Every structure is written in structure tokens, then in C-alpha cells.
Amino acid sequence: MKKAEKSKIAFPHMGTISYAWRAALRKLGVEAYIPPYTNKRTLSVGTKYSPESICLPYKLILGNFIEALEGGCDYVSMITSPGICRLGEYGQSIENVLKDLGYENRYLELSLYDGFKGMYDFLGKANPEANFFRKIESIYTVINFVFSLDKMASVLSYYRAREEKFGQAEQAFNKGLELIDKAQSVRELRKAEREAVRMIKQTPIDRNREVLYVDITGEIYIVLDFFSNQNINRELGRMGVQTRTSLTVSSFLKDAILPKWMKKGETHLERAFRLAKPYLMRDIGGDSLESVSDVAYANERGIDGIIHISPFTCMPEIVSQNIFPKMRENCDIPILTLIMDEQTGKAGYITRLEAFTDLMKRRKRKKNTENTIKEGV
Template sequence: MKVTFPHLGNVYIAAKALFQGLGIECVIPPLSNKAALEIGSLYSPEEICLPFKIQLGNYIQSIEQGADTVIITGSCGPCRFGEYGEMQMNILRKLGYDVKFIVADSPSDIGIRELFKRIGYMTAYSNKNKIQKIKSLFDAIKIIELMDSVEGEARYKSGFELRKGECKRLLNKCKSEAFNAESPGEMIEVIQHYNEKIKNVEFDAQKNPIKVAVIGEIYTIIEPFSNLYIEDRLMEMGVSTKRRLTPSWWVKNTALSPLGLNSMDIKKASKDYMALCIGGHARECIGEAVLAKEDGFDGAIQIFPLGCMPEIVSKAILPKISKDLGLPIMTLVVDEMTGEAGYLTRVEAFIDLLERRREDVLSRC
């Protein structure tokens, strides 16, 4: 068995460690790129959302390199994501690719037994003992948590850094050195080392950067290619950003959801505007907008793919939140036709607006 998976931010680093620990061969697709999007768009239904297309491109690039099993997560409530696995499988079969899909659905949807059965199918190909398998899983979870911590810290601190570009440089070095580590243990050491380095980056006490929360559809906010590397662009502009939805958030949220104890802060914050889960992460988007105001952020940027049903609903509610709380919120909709120049102009104009708004408030004090 040679497994592959779609890209989602830094998950490929943890996935490499997981499969290395399990002793299962794995093909990591090239980082999402134009070629993956073009291949995916060519074979996907035209109206399907962007993540589907990029993921399909990821799989085909991996299959061409010998992958025969695709592992994806599933079930994001009543939206198209629940159908991704089935549809992608059919498309690949029609294209003549003989691949197996393992869909790791949430235990609240398929039951814990079925989830273990699916995981068991994969781990049956591992020649490691039970303890080693469990250790591989824990190492992978630790790696993704550490990577999220490094990334979160770097993106927030970059607005305060004394030497421009230091956080971004350390973050990129961390990713490449972690990925090239010889073993999961070495990978953890590398990320811990950079975690410390980023925590100790010298900051300018005089700086009070613009702070922006990145909210919206989980795939498009985490996978940098799909949002045209917006977090990197904001870092370069000296803006501090925060994104609550991360792969490690997803792991925790999924594990706690059967008990109803997941993301209590977000649920509480969203209850006046969207009290129910309507699919995708629309409710989280609403809750995060409210929390952004409570955390003292200057504004929020919502990103989602064209035609994303849950986020269209949040988009309709965000102006009310913006008005009630006095928090500017900009929405960016992405698809395969999104042009970088126009997209960045909008981001720059939004940051200008936040700066002017702040000056305005200060001048009135």
C-alpha cells in the first residue's frame, strides 16, 4: 500500500512523521500549485467548490508517482464535503485510476467502531507493534500541535518584530528543516527549537500593529495556495494575524464533538447570531468574528470558495456583527479564476482602512 492525502497547510509534515513511524509507504503530493489546480479543474464538475478541485489535483499528482490509497477526512455537516470522497472516487475511477479511499469520518457520524475499522484497514499494512503504532499517532498529533503553535506565534509576532521579516524567515526554515528531518523524534526537536526561537524574537515595544483575524471556510483559510498566501502577504505588510481554525484545532474539535464539549468559546460567542451548526464551519466563522472584537482585533477577513453554501450564510450575517460590534469585516471569495493583483489590492485597501480608522479614533481621544 502506498498512501497519499490532500494538502492542508502543514499537515503534510505530521503525515510524513505518522507514516514513517508506522512504516507505511507514503507519497506526498507536490505542495498545492497551479498544476494541481489545473488538473483538478479539468476533471471536476465546474460548479464544485475550490477545495475539491485542488484536492483532486493533489491525488492525481500522487497517483502518477505510484500512490494507490487516498486518505481523507470527511463529514463536515450538511455541505458538499460529505460527498467529496464518493465523488472524487468516481472521477478517479472513470479516469482509469484504481485507487482505494479511506475516509476518516468524525466518530459522531460513523460511530467509533466504524472509525477504528477504517483506521485498522490502514494500520494492518504496518509491521510495527501496537505500542509503536500508538506512539506514531501521538508523535504526529504533537507535531501538528507544535507546527500550529510555531505558525500562530510567528504570524502574530511578525507585526511587532524588530528586524523585519525575521518571523517569516524562521517559520519557513522551521517547515523545511522539520520536513527534512530523519525521524519523527528529530522532527519534534527541530520544531521545538524553532518554537523557542520564535518566542524569543526581539520585538519593538513602540509598535502597535494592525491586528486582523482570518476567518472563513476551513480549507481555504488553512491551505495557503487556495487563499493566494494571504497570511504571508499580511506578514509582509507588518500586520499581526490570528487564525483559530488550525489542523490541531480540528483534531481536538472532532475528538470532543461526540461529547458536545468542542469549541465551547466559539459556540458561546456565536449563539446570538447563529445558534445552530448549518454545515461546514459557518458557526465557527460567526463566533470567531465576535471573539476577534473581544480580543481587541482591528478587523477580520473572511475567505471562502465561490459557491460555499455555509459561508454564504455567514457572509450574510457578518455585516450585522460588524455594525453591532464596530468591527470592519472584509469578505474575499476565491476560485480558480481569482486574479492575484485585484485580490491583493483589496487586502491592501482594507488594511489602509483599518489604519485610517485607528488614526481617526486616536485623534478624537
């Protein structure tokens, strides 16, 4: 391995996660290499070297890696799991493809399912010279950055659904990301986060707009990746829908690496086991348990709808989708299921979102009318 301070390490994109990795690697004394955000070329390069029927995230991650190595990074790395689904095969398969392409010994694996130890061991591989304190500081940094980024995303969602001129809240959010990226310490991060949130909150909004509330669930990569989900949050925001998801990196970290004493209340995974129980009794891989329980959770809160989004051929999410009809017996909430692959066209996709939004609007108005009549009686 090259000397740590000279090596550049890349992670695959997934939403805004690259900001957190860059900060964490900087603390470790290693440079992060950020490949271009996932785009059509990434997909085409990834697809070219992927097994035909593998799921979409694999193709995009491989595409990110090839673009990073072509661009001059030294190592690529990703999270793996022992996995019931194909995620368990990703690491070995990607390593083999990269070797065939002439990039031997350039793959570092992060086994986050080993919890805190997995993260600590990975940082040791990324910089074998880093001492204990440096690695702990790096973990502390990544956790704090992830929480700040998720907080900003949820503020953005509120303002985007109500903004007077479409795009302003996202512009402020992007400026906020630049501030976050410059933060050299957690103290500077706090300051940057406050400023970023303040900027988003300055977006002029229409407080009387009829806003719908929708949860997004499904396979975590697709839920968080703007390219493969065709920026679903932005499209729904344009239609006056405030979105929310429990499948965030911060909630994943709470379950995967935070010690119990640092967690407040029930975590997403704990809630998933509790609420999925009547329909799904065990973890079948991916985010199936979370998806099923998220439908029950959305129903419990009486929100307007839930969208389940997953990659084509994703086994765990095919199971979730087959459980939803049964859930409808107990859950009175509109559910839209979207399956994404490299062929998904934008126009048809937007039409489905618009139709779903119309349905939720009509349903909400009808409910409000019924409640008014009841109150008047």
C-alpha cells in the same frame, strides 16, 4: 491491498499538514507520499475532472490526488464527514472520478467525525498489520506534530509583522520545518520545535512598528491553504498585520478526537455554539458557526479587524456573509469578506487587503486620539 510497508499513501495538502501525516504514517510503518504543493497545474488538472460548479477545495484536492497517483503513490486518502454541505459528497465523487481515470480501489477514507474511533479505523485500513500500540502511537504522533506546527505558525505571525527585512522570519520558519520533518519521535519533535521557535525569534524586528491585529476566519481549507488563499498571512505580514485564526488543525483535533479530560478550557466549537447563538442557532455545515462566532469573539477582544475568506459557491459561508450585516448592529469591528475561486487575480486581491489595512489604521489612530483627549479632559 499491497503489503503495508511497501505502500505509499498521499493526503491532500492544506498548509503544513503533510509534515504531521508523514510522521504519523512513518510510526505506522507506511510511507507517506507527498505530492507537489498545490499549484496552478494542480488546479488545472483538478478542474478538468471536476463538476463545473463544485467548490474550490474539491478541485484542488482532486488535483493533489491525480498528481500523487501520477507520481507513483498507491493510495490517496482524505477526511470526510456525513456533512450538511458538499463535503459529504466529496469522498464518493472523488472515488468515482479516480475509478474513471483508471485508479480503482486507490481511495481510503478517514471519517474523523467518528472521533478517535474514526482515526483508529483509518490507521487499520492504512496498515492492516499494525497492532493496537502502533496505531495509538501514530495518533499520538499526529496530534503532537499538529500542535507544534500550529505553535510555529503563530510565532511566525508575530515576527513577520515586525521584521526589519521582509521574508527573514519565513526563512527561519522553513528551516524549522526541515527540523520538524526529521524528528522521529515526540521527544525529538519537542527538541526540533524549541530550535525552530528559537530560530524564528532571532529575526531582527522593529519593536516600534505600528502593528495591526487581525483574525482570519471562514472555510477551514481556504483559511489554511497557502495556494488558494494566495498566502494571505504573508501578504498581511508584509503590511504590518499580525494575523491569528481559531480555525487551526489543532483546534479541530481538540473538538474531533481529543477526549474531554485532555482538553483545557473551552474548545473552538464550544465557543462557536455559545457566541454564534443570537445570530445562528444550529450547525448548518462547513465552518459557518465558527465564522459567525469568530466575528463576535474578535469584537469581544477589541482587535483591529477580521477577514472572512471562503470559496466561491460555498453554501455555509454564503450564509455567514449574510449574517455579518446583522452582527454589525452589535459588533463594532471592520469585517472584510473575500471570496476565492480559480479566477481570483492577485493585483485586485492585494488592493483590497491594502485598502482594508488603511481603513483599520485610520480607525485605530482616531480611537487612540479620542482616548488621549478623554484622558486629558
